[in-house]
Amino acid sequence: MSLRPEEWPEVPEATARVARAVAGRGAPPLTMRVRDELGELFADAEFVEAFGRRGRRGWSPGRLAMVTVLQMAENLSDRAAVQRVRFDLSWKYCLELEDVGFDASVLSEFRTRVAGHGLEERVLDLLVAALKEKGLVKAGGKQRTDSTHVLAAVRELNRLELAGETVRAALEALSAAAPTWVAQVLEVGEWNRRYGRRIDAYWRPPGSQTQRDRLAVDYGRDAVALLRAVYHPASPVWLRELPAIQTLRQITVQNYLITTDSNGAEVVKRREADKDGLPPGRIRLTSPYDLDARYGTKEDLHWTGYKLHISEVCRPPRPDDGAPRPGRRARPALPNVITHVATTDATVPDVKLVEPIHQALAGRDLLPAEHYLDSGYASAELIVGARATFGITLVTPLLTGTSRQYRENAGYQREAFAIDWDARQATCPQGATSRFWSPAKQKGRDVVVVRFDQADCGPCPVRAACTNATRWGRQLTLRPRALHEIIHANHTAQQDQAWQAKYALRAGVEGTIRQAISVTGSRRARYRGLAKTHLEHVYSAVALNLIRLDAWWNDQPLDHTRTSHLARLDLTLAV
Template sequence: MEPQSWPEPDRVVARAVRAKNFGRQVPLPVAVRDRLGELFPDEEFAEAFGATGPAGWSPGRLALVTVFQMTENLTDRQAAEAVRDRLSWAYALGLELTDTGFDFTVLSQFRTRVVGHHLEEKVLDLLLEKLTEQGLVGAGGKQRTDSTHVVSAVRDLNRLELAGESVRAAVEALTAAAPHWVAGVLDVPGWSRRYDTRIDTWRMPSSATKRDQLALTYARDGFALLSAVYDPRSEPWLRELPAVQTLRTVLLQNYTRTTARGGREVVARRTKAEEGGDGLPPGHLRIASPYDPDTRWSAKRDTFWNGFKLHVSESCTDAPEKERTAPNLITNVATTASTVPDTKALDGIHQQLQHRALLPGEHYLDSGYPSADLIVKSRQTYGIALITPVLLDQSRQARENAGFQADAFTIDWKYQQVTCPQGQTSSSWSPCTQHGYPMIVVAFTKPTCGPCPVRESCTTSRRGLRQLTLNPRPLTEALRTARAEQADRDWQDAYALRSGAEGTIRQALAVTDSRRARYRGLAKTHLEHVHSAVALNLIRLNAWWNGKPLDRRHTSHLARLELSLAA
């Protein structure tokens, strides 16, 4: 691939586009080319392509094709046909009327190269860089972030299906890579009867006993296959096949193998530790599919899914529509495993925004993101004020709204003492570590709390004394300040700005179907989300350029009648 500038739109194509859209709003691809020009230069992708070999299609234009594909939720085949058939796409890509385009498999090859060279963020970086030059986005200001679950592109499997499919996937990979080796170590007809079609619960015995026996059969087959692969007489490279490594992990996570008296090998399924078993690995480590080792089972309230989690950040303003100088634009997308809590993703989001020089002054978040540590760190490291409700005091007094809550105690950090609402001071100040975090345990003495007339409202401890557990000073003060602010009506009115993030998530689901992953693996799923974000930004920009801001609300005829009557 030799980087070259995109050709200007062909004159014949441009004349046809103008004629067909005379008096109308031009299609989005035409507006993008006219307003943004060569959006994704080839040289930005040069490191992912060789300088020698057969000539390939322009990677910059393939990136734009992928973005246009997301704006209409097209398949690869449909996108390749659009390049050949649509005048607007030919105009944006600078193609001649007689250009034959490319085979749809080129898009898959392009994505593989981009992911292999860690260029997933490139298209969003380039778009935001150009929009920064035009003054449509910038550092400071306000941004908001929200997350949603993403269902993986693989079939959901229970533990029995997972074991069988893992063996089947490894056998298929070995047969494709070394058919003569497979023929020499396996009973091909016997294994073919068990693994010629996908493992499905509907074709399994209904008896629980027989299912348990089948699970052990899959395990024994898997261990036998691994023994053959790791035999010194086998080629070492067979062990490096991804399907073989996945099978090895699945068996380790779901089965135990021991040697009984007499040398007999005993294979057993793992059970939960609370049931007296050997214990299954934690959810964030447990493989859920042999075809996508990155996907994980997770739950959030009433939602239970197998896949990933998507975080979307966008610029926002509380200014009236007529006074806005730019549309709300997506500034970052983050894709994580489904088991990663939102609070663990926030620092990475801030790092990426810092890389793009787009850190906000105020970041609006829901209650799943903040912690006392993040509130302090965001302010000190990035200069960001987190506008978010924090977890309220979880003490008994706070839950029952009775007695003296922790905020009613006065803390003297210099002399390491706490004074209760009755004027009594604490007797001990003990720094410690709880769950890996530094904490401070403050206690009052029994002689102090015993005769107190309001002791029953303050503590129900069997020892008859009050005890407080505090964060270090910066965290404690940040929490107290945040709790006091979120009780204020003005803060609550300002925080209403965050709710717009849910509309952005809704647009992503409706336009690009971001709820369902197109590809397998965390890296390619993130690539999909980045291209989807660029697609949504172009849709918003096109509406902005034409003076038609997007209205995500659906107004019914009855609602219009109500408004007219009210007027």
């Protein structure tokens, strides 16, 4: 497919006249407002590297990008979006169309090309640049970030189902690519009896654990037999390069071992986590159909898929300059624009995203002065690094310790001890001084281990509130002095009502995540693979921005959280 960049034509006069007549005196639809306010937002030239210079001429990628954004705004399928392009007058007005549109497969090909050339974020870059020119977003100010889980566009499989479905997927790929080879090498009837249907279709696992274990071993033996047939010297070499075969090989290695019994016979056995070990979650495949999805856990939540991180501009509900607060239903001074979207697999902790987010915002010249985050993103090192590298103040609560005193919120916590860094000594609340001070490394971090003498802690009347150790006295683990002072100041500030009121601004991002889930369906991925899932999230973010801009242009105030009568009564009684 080739591309010859060209400017979007003017809206056909007949289309404009009819569209405005239909809109009447009320607010025009979002699609018409976007065209009037932002014009040719996505130029064809911005996507030229994803298309060749030869071949049949393709549909305008700039307008395909706009179609995809509008598709996300209304949570439409590809076919439904194409129908809108063909028959919806407001869409034709936005896209400046007089023709009948295109086939639904064009959208899929467009996404593949954009994701394959790393252009997923181009539409957000273009929108942000246009808004900067209009003065609707700028560097400085406040931004907030939060994450949510995203379910992969595949069924969640347990280890037994994964083993069987991976063999079936490999057989399907081989049967499509080399049917003659399959007929010559395999007993097709027997393999079809076991793998003719998807493992998760009309299938129930055996009732007893013994039967399930036997079936798991059978799947492993079939996988090994199939791989040996493919890698046999007489088999075509190119069969090994089929993605489904590579996936089968990797999933077989992560779930099975080949050993020998006491008679020297070969045995295929299932890996046991406590004996043989399993690959870490960050590299362990969870589906033969989405190789980027991972199994994630957050407290009592478990899922297979990804994480979505959203950063947006935010402003306090009341002016900082003491000016009177606008009416409850007043339009905000500027819209809260989503400035960045990141997508990771489910195993990546939030704290790993802070620096990449700041680098991305720096690339868009949208670094905030204050960045509001929850404790999952926070560390003392990041607070120091963000200030030194980007000039950003992280407004975030640092987690407290993990000792018994912190868990029970009782006894003498670390803050109860006086630390004399110059004398390299700690003093407990009872006046005893430490006898041991040693710099060390724990989990790759610099720490200082401080220990009190058993002779001081043993007869102490409040020992039970301080330590349960019997062989030695109380032990403290401190960070280096600069980080320790930051942690101490942060924990102290968290108790201040003014800090708590300021930090309440972060909670608004929860509403943005809720909007992404309810409007664009971001809870479950539409597509498979990290690149296309990220593309979906970026285009969804652009769609949400256009929805917010449309409301702002139409002087529509922000919605307020609804409180039930029962909740109000409960609050009244509590006071």
